[in-house]
Amino acid sequence: MHRPSTQPRPSIYYDYQVFAPWLPSQNPAQERKKVVIVGAGPSGMVTALELARHGVPCVVLNAELQFSQGSRAIVFTRRSMEILQQVGVADRMTEGGLPWRFGNSYYRNQRCFRMEAPHDPDDRFFPMINVQQQYMEEYLHDACQAHGLIDFRWGNKVIQTEQKEGFVTVTVDTPEGEYTLDSAWVVAADGGRSAIREGMGLRMEGASYEGFFVIADIKIDLPLPTERLAYFDPAWNPGNTILMHREPHGIWRVDYQLPAGETPEEALRPESLKARIDAQLAMIGFGGTPWEMDWSSVYSARTLTLPDYVHGNVIFTGDAAHLLPIFGVRGANTGFQDAQSLGWHLAFVIQGLASEKLLANHSAERVGAAREIIDEAGKSTRFMAPPSGGFTVLRNAVLSLSLTQDFVRPLYHWRTSRPHEYTHSALNSRGDDNALFTTGPAHGAPPQNVRLGGNDFLLDHLGGGFDLLYFTHAAAIPQPLQEVVAAARAQKIPLKVIAVGAIQPVAGADLTLPDTHSHCRQRYGIQTDGGAYLLRPDQHVCARWLTLDATRLQAALNAALPQ
Structure with missing residues (x-):
């Protein structure tokens, strides 16, 4: 029997709400659904809202009873905001977010490059905006709740999917026991550790990198603008990289690379976290400034994708379909583009406006996008966290030259996430101009x-x-x-x-x-x-x-x- 936590997650800036679970005993017998979405992260909820926008009802299953813990995804691109405008949450993102367009890179605490993202009067949204993921999930959930075509079920954990002739039977566990749900289509939006993907025996293609980074959200008052800060080879963490971002509500994100040989468990000890963050603050001139820890985690960079996102009547999207490094703000931003694409492709197939060939097109386009991102993200990752001594020598040469030579600086532009162009899509007209x-x-x-x-x-x-x-x-x-x-x-x-x-x-x-x-x-x-x-x-x-x-x-x- 599924027992999701009923204790609100701890946070010094976000008030977590624990939602009541959806229980089968309180609801009538389940007729076959058109779409069941497994996972209520950014990709899952945007897919639900896109389907609803096209008139297709769906059920969203979330194993937990509250939004995700920690800031997680915080930087959202202009294209993501344009997608969120379509599903009705861009205004709330703008009201609560911090827009920005500049990024600074430092080599041994000397600034060597300043990035400026384009922004002109024709742009409604800034190139980037910082909003913690819990708030973004709250805005998306409120939009789902306001839509009569979306059946949102908290505390419902999928434990099995069984493909049958033309539909999928989903076994769902709840706080009062299991029930089954038949659906014409299942969207697996259940994240990087997708149980559906594992249960189907599917394997991703690509590479994993050995370096680990700590994410730490701290509450601190720093008189610095909202700009991305990247520090290479600092004295307190030689050879490694540190990133800093201002977040709303007085929070700063500090990401720092672990020295070789240090385990994630060692890195997350309170004394280790305090020593590293104090050292970073001292290096940038704010040593002794009081701060408070909100949340911390560890991640490693991976560039992986399924070679096909459509498997029978199960469709993978977001992190369940691909795993991308955070460098260049690619995770949730790519997931939004997945969801926007999947919403209309699937809706048009369900409504009989096109054959299932349209879903094959969705997979081809989004796998192509993932592979393009993997190529770009791989370059960023090898620069941010060099996988070998040769890459380290090359990176340090570029960084040291960039202190005095303008022509070198663009060589390590951080390759921010950008919307994929479906240049070779099968849907493009062959007889136009x-x-x-x-x-x-x-x-x-x-x-x-x-x-x-x-x-x-x-x-x-x-x-x-x-x-x-x-x-x-x-x-x-x-x-x-x-x-x-x-x-x-x-x-x-x-x-x-x-x-x-x-x-x-x-x-x-x-x-x-x-x-x-x-x-x-x-x-x-x-x-x-x-x-x-x-x-x-x-x-x-x-x-x-x-x-x-x-x-x-x-x-x-x-x-x-x-x-």
């Missing part, structure tokens, strides 16, 4: 935001289905295009037509967005009236045209929804 564009988001890229005026941005108007951006000053969308749109809607395909450019409403468009100074047109590389972009439900570009006609629009829709 992608190759003729000289600017603007290309095949598979996420959209570029554009400030339309005041607090109004282009991305505020996108999402929920396919979006056709049609650039025109004319009074109406051409009739042949309107007929293709009407035929798609007759097949229940969600397709919104947005006319960009005209001052007055455009007939045949669901929305007209003025573009008085042609700024949006310039950002998207459209020279004349009649140019267009087709965006998928996850907002990535699947077709673009310098001049659109009905035949090519129909071809693009056919390619994006394989039957």
Whole structure:
């Protein structure tokens, strides 16, 4: 019988709530579900909210009775905030978070590189924002609770999944015993130690690195800006690396690499933690400043992925599908992109709008994204924690030269997480004008935001289905295009037509967005009236045209929804 802890997790800044368990005796017999999501971390809840946004109900099973302990993921990228805007929690993240765009690297306590992430008036969100994971989970959970299509069950631990003909039987343990639940699809979002993945005998591909890092959240008042701080080869921890981030609510994250031979158990002893943190504070000029420990843990860098995320009627996502090092803020940020992709792909299959080939596309795209991230993250990891003496010599040479030589500094840019571009996606149109564009988001890229005026941005108007951006000053969308749109809607395909450019409403468009100074047109590389972009439900570009006609629009829709 499953006995999750009913004691609130300790914290000096977050008030943990213990939720009541969902018990089978208090609920009627369970009919077969469309989707069961195992795991209520960031990937699981965003998947649930995306499915609900597309009209698909789901059940979310969480083994615990409260949110995760410790800050864990704290840095969220601009693209993640755009995804969270789609599911309704970006405002709360912004209200409680600390935005930033600069990163500083120090070699033996001398600054050798300052990173500046791009940010311009067309960006609603900063390049990065710091929010502890418990708060982000709270915001996502509140959004799930407010949605009638999401059945959230605390204290429900999955102990077995059995694939059958066209569905999965899930055995769930609760504080009053077990019950079974049949579902057409199961989303395994149960984290890096995925019991579902282990139970199915699946193995990840990639590499694990030997170095260990301590994560320590401390409450301290430091008069420093919200910027990433990286210290290489400090006197108190020679040859190793330390990272520092300001968090909300007076908390600072200190990550430091363990010396060779020191075990995680030794590193987490209170006296060891105190000595290392005191040494770091002294090195940066704040020795003797009082601080209090909130939470600590140990992690090692791994770059691993399953080669396929879809196995029968079980789909893996987030850390259950891949394990990525934290360098470059890749964990939860990649999980959000997984969830956004999975939400619409799975919803469209369930609703009969496309065949299961669409799920094969989801797997191919997200495995490709993971492999790209692994390549980049591997470079970052080998720099942050050199795996051999040769890498150490190379890193130290770069660091020492960068103190005086500008050309060296970009060699160890920390390669921040960025949204993957599905350049070779099977859903991209083969008969459009992608190759003729000289600017603007290309095949598979996420959209570029554009400030339309005041607090109004282009991305505020996108999402929920396919979006056709049609650039025109004319009074109406051409009739042949309107007929293709009407035929798609007759097949229940969600397709919104947005006319960009005209001052007055455009007939045949669901929305007209003025573009008085042609700024949006310039950002998207459209020279004349009649140019267009087709965006998928996850907002990535699947077709673009310098001049659109009905035949090519129909071809693009056919390619994006394989039957």
